[in-house]
Amino acid sequence: xxxxxxxxxxxxxxxxxxxxxxxxxxESTIDKLVESEPFQYYIEQAEKxxxxxGKAVLNNKYYPVxxxxxDGVKGVGGGAYVLCFVYSKHxxxxxxxxxxxxxxxxxxxxxxxxxxxxxxxxMGSHRDFWKFWKDSVGVHEPSKYRxxxxxxxxxxxxxxxxxxHCSDEEKDEAxxxxxxxxxxxxxxxxxxDNF
Numbered sequence: 001x002x003x004x005x006x007x008x009x010x011x012x013x014x015x016x017x018x019x020x021x022x023x024x025x026x027e028s029t030i031d032k033l034v035e036s037e038p039f040q041y042y043i044e045q046a047e048k049x050x051x052x053x054g055k056a057v058l059n060n061k062y063y064p065v066x067x068x069x070x071d072g073v074k075g076v077g078g079g080a081y082v083l084c085f086v087y088s089k090h091x092x093x094x095x096x097x098x099x100x101x102x103x104x105x106x107x108x109x110x111x112x113x114x115x116x117x118x119x120x121x122x123m124g125s126h127r128d129f130w131k132f133w134k135d136s137v138g139v140h141e142p143s144k145y146r147x148x149x150x151x152x153x154x155x156x157x158x159x160x161x162x163x164x165h166c167s168d169e170e171k172d173e174a175x176x177x178x179x180x181x182x183x184x185x186x187x188x189x190x191x192x193d194n195f
Contacts, residue, residue, distance in 0.1 A: 068098030089113035
């Protein structure tokens with residue numbers, strides 16, 4: 001068995017069962033687990049995932065990954081680990097990995113004309129949100145919980161933010177600029193230049 005298959009199978013096993021090995025567990029004990037009949041399921045899952053990854057690499061579906069180093073400042077606000085999928089006008093598509101505060105600062109300092117999906121990871125779960133490079137423009141996700149959802153409620157909307165106390169003209173102007181998508185595009189599109 002290939003080492004990468006074994007390593008991934010153990011990760012899937014631990015993640016699925018919420019299981020961790022004690023630090024003093026012997027390698028021979030882990031070997032017996034890997035060779036057991038029930039563990040073959042996790043080996044098959046690992047092989048499938050690695051096969052998909054290999055096909056994706058051949059099809060150039062992987063984006064370059066940039067590791068954003070931690071700044072060493074303690075605090076709750078920047079503590080969530082983030083995978084940030086960036087779709088940029090001038091730099092193409094790429095992924096930033098790091099902590100939320102540092103990734104936001106890195107994006108703001110080094111790039112313009114992008115939108116991104118930030119996937120925040122915490123204890124085996126994640127939460128996604130979309131961000132546009134201009135703070136005055138928002139990316140609003142489809143409403144999942146509203147009863148009697150209309151077609152418009154089930155779309156992504158990119159539009160300028162407006163205040164609650166704005167005039168009808170300002171609201172109509174923002175509505176006219178709004179872009180609606182069934183799925184967010186996976187690249188920068190010319191219509192985003194209008195913002």
